[in-house]
Amino acid sequence: MTTADMSTTEVARAAESTAETCPPNGGTVAAPRLEAGTPSETEAAPTAPVPSLENVRRSQEEVEDAYLQATEAMRNGQLEDAAAQFRKILFAHPDHTRARANLGNCQFLLGDLANAEAAFRAALAEDADNHNALYGLASILIRQGNLDEAQELAARLAALLPDSAPALTLLGDATTTDPRPGTAIAAYRAALRIDDGYAPALTGLSRLLLKRSRLDEARDLAERATLSGAVSAEAFTCLADVLAAQGDLVAARNAYETSLRLEPGDAAVKVRLSLLARKAGDLRAALRHADDAWTDQSDNREAGNAVGAALAAIGERLAAREILTAIANGRSVPDWVRDVIERHRTVPMPDLVWSPHAPLQSQSAEPVPALTAEEPELAGSADASDPAAAADLETTTDNAEPDNQIG
Numbered sequence: 381m382t383t384a385d386m387s388t389t390e391v392a393r394a395a396e397s398t399a400e401t402c403p404p405n406g407g408t409v410a411a412p413r414l415e416a417g418t419p420s421e422t423e424a425a426p427t428a429p430v431p432s433l434e435n436v437r438r439s440q441e442e443v444e445d446a447y448l449q450a451t452e453a454m455r456n457g458q459l460e461d462a463a464a465q466f467r468k469i470l471f472a473h474p475d476h477t478r479a480r481a482n483l484g485n486c487q488f489l490l491g492d493l494a495n496a497e498a499a500f501r502a503a504l505a506e507d508a509d510n511h512n513a514l515y516g517l518a519s520i521l522i523r524q525g526n527l528d529e530a531q532e533l534a535a536r537l538a539a540l541l542p543d544s545a546p547a548l549t550l551l552g553d554a555t556t557t558d559p560r561p562g563t564a565i566a567a568y569r570a571a572l573r574i575d576d577g578y579a580p581a582l583t584g585l586s587r588l589l590l591k592r593s594r595l596d597e598a599r600d601l602a603e604r605a606t607l608s609g610a611v612s613a614e615a616f617t618c619l620a621d622v623l624a625a626q627g628d629l630v631a632a633r634n635a636y637e638t639s640l641r642l643e644p645g646d647a648a649v650k651v652r653l654s655l656l657a658r659k660a661g662d663l664r665a666a667l668r669h670a671d672d673a674w675t676d677q678s679d680n681r682e683a684g685n686a687v688g689a690a691l692a693a694i695g696e697r698l699a700a701r702e703i704l705t706a707i708a709n710g711r712s713v714p715d716w717v718r719d720v721i722e723r724h725r726t727v728p729m730p731d732l733v734w735s736p737h738a739p740l741q742s743q744s745a746e747p748v749p750a751l752t753a754e755e756p757e758l759a760g761s762a763d764a765s766d767p768a769a770a771a772d773l774e775t776t777t778d779n780a781e782p783d784n785q786i787g
Contacts, residue, residue, distance in 0.1 A: 443469065447479055459486045477503050481512035493520055509540055515550060522553055530554040538567070545571040545578045552584050561588055579608040583618040590622050598622045606635075613642035617649055624652075629660050630734050647673040647680050654686045658693055660734045664724060666690040671721055681707055687721065696720050 450465035466483040469476050484499030497520050503513035514537040521530035534547075534554040541547040552567035568585035571578055586601035599622045605615035620635035636653045640646060650673035657666035670686035677683060684707045692700035699720040706713045 443473060443476070447476070447482075450479070451482055454482060454486055454489075459489050462486050463490070475506065477506045477510055478512070480506075481510050481516070484516050485512060488516055488520070493523070496520060509536075511537065511541065514540075515547070518550055518554060527554060527557060543574060545575040545581060548574070549578065549581045549584060552581070556584065556588060561592075564588060577604070577608045579605045579610050579612050579615050582608065583612070583615050586618050586622065590618075590625060593625075595622060595626050599626065611642065613639040613646065613649075616642065617646075617652070620649075620652065624656055624659075629656060632656055633660075633734065645676060647677045647683055650676070651680075651682050651686045654690060658690060662734065663690060663694050664727070667694065667721065667724055671725065691720065691724075694724060696724070 446465060446469055450462045450469070453465065454462035463483055463486040466479045466486065469479040470483065473479070480499055481503040484496045484503065487493075487496035487499060497517060500513040500517035500520070503510050504517065507513070514533050518530045518533040518537065521527070521533070531551075531554040534551040537547045538544075538551045548567045548571035552564040552571070555561075555564040555567065558564060565585065565588055568581050568588070571581035572585070575581070582601045582605035586598045586605065589595075589601065590598040599619070602615065602619035602622050605612065606619055608615070616635045616639035620632045620639065623629075623632035623635060633653065633656055636649050636656065639649050640653075643649070650669045654666045654668075654670035654673070657663070657669060667687065667690035670683060670690050673680060673683035674687050684703060688700040688703040688707070691697075691703065699717045702717050703713055
């Protein structure tokens with residue numbers, strides 16, 4: 381799993397002090413505490429109010445107390461409040477690098493990537509080895525596809541924290557698309573030697589092996605990720621991708637549905653379910669899943685393409701062609717196409733019973749026409765092209781998926 385695949389909560393778990401260690405699966409420990417974290421999954425106890433910073437210059441103790449209170453608020457998911465307090469600290473003390481890095485973490489969690497990147501770069505300008513800033517900026521760069529700089533930052537962080545599973549995982553994520561995947565595989569394996577249940581490393585390595593058609597190994601890793609202490613939608617998505625590649629359609633569907641229960645708004649998983657349903661011959665389910673994804677994200681080309689492919693399989697070739705042509709040309713879809721979709725969605729029809737392995741043959745299914753927009757493939761399918769599928773160099777540097785906790 382790459383950083384681009386991670387939720388914002390996962391991508392913000394970074395620790396700052398070199399004395400700190402990362403807890404397994406991105407959890408928390410009593411001491412020392414992580415410098416950055418995600419909102420707790422259970423209801424957090426109210427934190428004490430952050431001291432007023434009007435006279436914050438009076439003592440360094442008050443500054444540190446304010447900083448620690450703001451950091452605790454960030455860990456408890458009070459991101460807006462924490463960000464406001466970090467800004468107050470920085471207003472009085474612009475050189476407070478740790479507060480600037482944690483402000484970047486808050487902005488990242490809030491989805492403000494531009495300001496988060498600026499905060500991380502400013503923190504690194506003051507302290508080139510700031511763990512939070514290195515982790516956060518590398519994570520953003522991976523999402524942006526700027527892998528050269530991301531690899532440089534991730535390698536620096538891994539050198540600073542050679543015993544940190546999250547740092548090694550980040551290195552793996554930054555190098556996962558390299559034509560020679562030895563660095564990524566080795567980094568993931570090194571992370572797992574440190575923490576054999578670290579879910580981001582398990583899913584990251586699973587995806588690399590899936591691309592190389594090493595399906596049994598990929599499945600074992602993905603199953604271990606789903607059983608780890610940190611319940612992750614991405615782990616179930618990864619497992620479903622492997623199961624789909626193995627042809628185990630029912631198990632893949634169940635895993636995708638579990639992922640959706642954990643993250644109901646994941647349009648990419650809905651597209652995967654649509655493609656899987658078409659393979660099983662359950663065409664109305666394929667249309668429903670694709671249309672749900674398209675409704676959630678009207679600018680999602682893969683979702684729109686999946687709707688068109690499902691309509692074509694049902695036999696609505698004109699509507700399918702209209703959708704795919706509109707997507708290719710960047711124009712809106714006419715209302716009559718929406719009417720066609722709704723007509724098929726409202727037809728009472730019992731769900732088909734899927735065969736566990738062999739796709740069903742539906743009499744109503746027609747070959748999908750060669751239309752203008754390309755059709756998405758199941759992510760991580762065994763036949764997907766993988767430029768990184770080279771020799772598996774099992775070196776000692778391991779990498780894993782970013783759970784964004786640096787120890």
